[in-house]
Amino acid sequence: MELVIYKPNESDLIQAIEFNHEEIKAELTIQLKKYENLVYSESSIKEAKTDRATLNKFKDAIENRRKEIKKACLKPYEDFESKVKEIVAMIDKPIMAIDTQVKTFEKMIKDEKLDGIKQVYADRVGDLAQLVPFDKIYNARWLNATYKGTDIEKEIIDLFARIDNDLRVIAELQSEYELQIKDAYLQNFDLAAALQEKTRLEEQAAKMAEYKRIQAERQNAIKPTPVVEPEPTPPVTETQKPEQTKTEPIYMLDFRVWGTREQLAGLQNYLKANGLKYGKVE
Numbered sequence: 001m002e003l004v005i006y007k008p009n010e011s012d013l014i015q016a017i018e019f020n021h022e023e024i025k026a027e028l029t030i031q032l033k034k035y036e037n038l039v040y041s042e043s044s045i046k047e048a049k050t051d052r053a054t055l056n057k058f059k060d061a062i063e064n065r066r067k068e069i070k071k072a073c074l075k076p077y078e079d080f081e082s083k084v085k086e087i088v089a090m091i092d093k094p095i096m097a098i099d100t101q102v103k104t105f106e107k108m109i110k111d112e113k114l115d116g117i118k119q120v121y122a123d124r125v126g127d128l129a130q131l132v133p134f135d136k137i138y139n140a141r142w143l144n145a146t147y148k149g150t151d152i153e154k155e156i157i158d159l160f161a162r163i164d165n166d167l168r169v170i171a172e173l174q175s176e177y178e179l180q181i182k183d184a185y186l187q188n189f190d191l192a193a194a195l196q197e198k199t200r201l202e203e204q205a206a207k208m209a210e211y212k213r214i215q216a217e218r219q220n221a222i223k224p225t226p227v228v229e230p231e232p233t234p235p236v237t238e239t240q241k242p243e244q245t246k247t248e249p250i251y252m253l254d255f256r257v258w259g260t261r262e263q264l265a266g267l268q269n270y271l272k273a274n275g276l277k278y279g280k281v282e
Contacts, residue, residue: 003084014073110143117142120153124160131186132163159189166191177201220254 040048121134137159142152169191170181175198185194257267271278 003087017069017073109145113143113149116149117152117156120156124156126160128160128163131167131182132160136186163189166194170194173198175202221256 035051117138118134121137125132125134137156139155141147166185166189167182170178170185173181175181177198180201181194181198184197185191187193257264259267268278
């Protein structure tokens with residue numbers, strides 16, 4: 001069955017529309033010559049408006065004729081197009097019915113294949129069920145007709161073997177950040193990314209410890225530490241009482257000093273001369 005054109009024959013269809021194209025062009029070339037470089041003055045604006053109206057009238061006449069010819073040419077085609085679309089609609093009706101059945105069948109096949117894949121997962125997941133849910137490993141391409149069930153099963157088995165081995169490696173690190181490292185690994189089952197997270201956490205902890213150490217040093221440098229006064233000695237008789245001076249509380253102050261060698265030597269001499277005890281800050 002094919003669409004056959006009875007009338008007109010294809011050779012009789014409009015091949016070209018011939019009209020006095022060259023004649024109009026030649027005449028316009030002469031008529032429009034006077035408008036080249038024409039400049040209207042204030043006194044000739046009325047004439048400019050008349051010229052514009054004349055040219056617009058001729059242009060509109062040409063355009064209207066073009067539209068008439070277009071409509072005449074399209075009329076038989078529009079009738080032809082309407083009838084062809086009617087035929088196409090008749091064909092589309094059974095196509096849609098068949099398409100619905102085909103898609104329903106394909107969905108049934110995919111659902112059966114998906115159930116089989118889920119069963120393979122359930123048989124192989126073991127202790128990893130809580131850490132590795134099915135949706136985390138599911139690959140939509142597995143449902144393609146060209147993807148064999150044996151290949152899918154092998155992929156799942158290999159994946160679980162790799163995950164189990166990688167988690168064992170993480171546990172053997174005995175890191176205080178083991179839970180965070182595992183969480184990073186389980187995002188995409190990427191051991192390299194998990195180890196990078198371990199390094200990041202350790203560096204972060206080291207920076208925090210250093211920050212706390214510096215803060216503690218600063219606080220100790222400005223906070224005097226009182227020294228516990230010794231227990232008072234028992235009273236003695238007037239004849240036994242040695243010559244004593246009044247004891248004052250002693251304080252300890254930790255600080256750092258920056259200076260030249262000569263300045264630091266002078267400070268040391270001053271401390272000695274005034275009986276001040278000093279020593280290295282641990």
